[in-house]
Amino acid sequence: MSPRLRRCGDSAVLVELDGVEEVLALYEALAADPPPGVTDLLPAAGTLLVRFDGPRRREPVESAILRARPAAGRRATSGEVTVPVVYDGADLADVAALTGLSEREVVQAHTGTPWTVAFSGFTPGFGYLVGGDPRLRVPRRTESRVRVPAGAVALAAGYSAVYPRESPGGWRLIGRTPLSVWDLAADPPALLRPGMRVRFTETTPGTATGTMPGTATGTMPETATGTMPETATEIQTEVAPGRGEVRHG
Structure with a gap:
């Protein structure tokens, strides 16, 4: 089905698509070859907001969107990041039970296939990752936790994510990383940006470090993610330190 275009004021158009895969494909096509005048691309689960520098650009931009032919397959348009993870999350056993895999197979599935950041939401720096092993599709918890620690690595509804800060959350926790994603x-403040490829690697407590030029090194603490009190509310709190290794291209 063709994209549906909805005008948003004088300098933006909202492109409605059939799903997140279509959104990411169009985002990657436009990011690789932006139409003249485009200033920002904001993907979401089923839409792509395209901003441009004034009304005179509207028709050329809309025409370029409709002419775009997203390539089959996926490429990293914003670089690649490797995320070291200690797989001791509070919900690892539940994920294994829900998928019919062993805990070791869950870890192998999570690290065995690269993921791609489709869009960001919920809280700054929270990237929704798609494209991993389809066996890891599990539902959210029936009740959210009051606190999920910064760096928690989680799964829900076909996505994976790294919690950028301590906050409530209802995703299933399978591990933790020292990297800060916000x-x-x-510059930019978000480590995981739309179009970026993400590779998870397994590590052990006390040995996981993340480095990026000009930033501090983060070391994995010895504490476990643990089980937290429950609530259905999701808000945000403080920012955590540490950054990760990023490879561009």
Whole structure:
């Protein structure tokens, strides 16, 4: 089905698509070859917001969107990041039971296939990752936790994610990483950006470090993710330190 275009004021158009895969494909096509005048691309689960620099650009931009032919397959348009993970999350056993895999097979499935950041939401720096092993599709918890620690690695509804800060959350926790995925002192502040490829690697407590030029190194703490009190509310709290290794291209 063709994209549906809805005008948003004088300098943006909202492109409605059939699903997140179509959104990511169009995002990657436009990011690789932006139409003249486009200033920002904001993907979501079923839409792509395209911003441009004034009304005179509207018709050329809309025409370029309709002419775009997203390529089959997926490429990293914003670089690649490797995320070291200690797989000791509080919900690892539940994920194994829900998928019919052993806990070791869950870890192998999570690390065995690269993921791609489709879009960001919920809280700054929270990237929704798609394209992993389809066996890891599990539902959210029936009740959210009051606190999920920064760096928690989780699964829900076909997505994976790294919690950028301590916050409530209802995803299933399978591990933890020392990397910060949101840092206001960094440029850009989000480590995981739409179009970026993400590779998870297994590590052990006390040995996982993440480095990026010009930033501090994060070391994995010895504490476990643990089980938290429950609530259905999801809000945000504080930012955590540490950044990760990023490879561009």
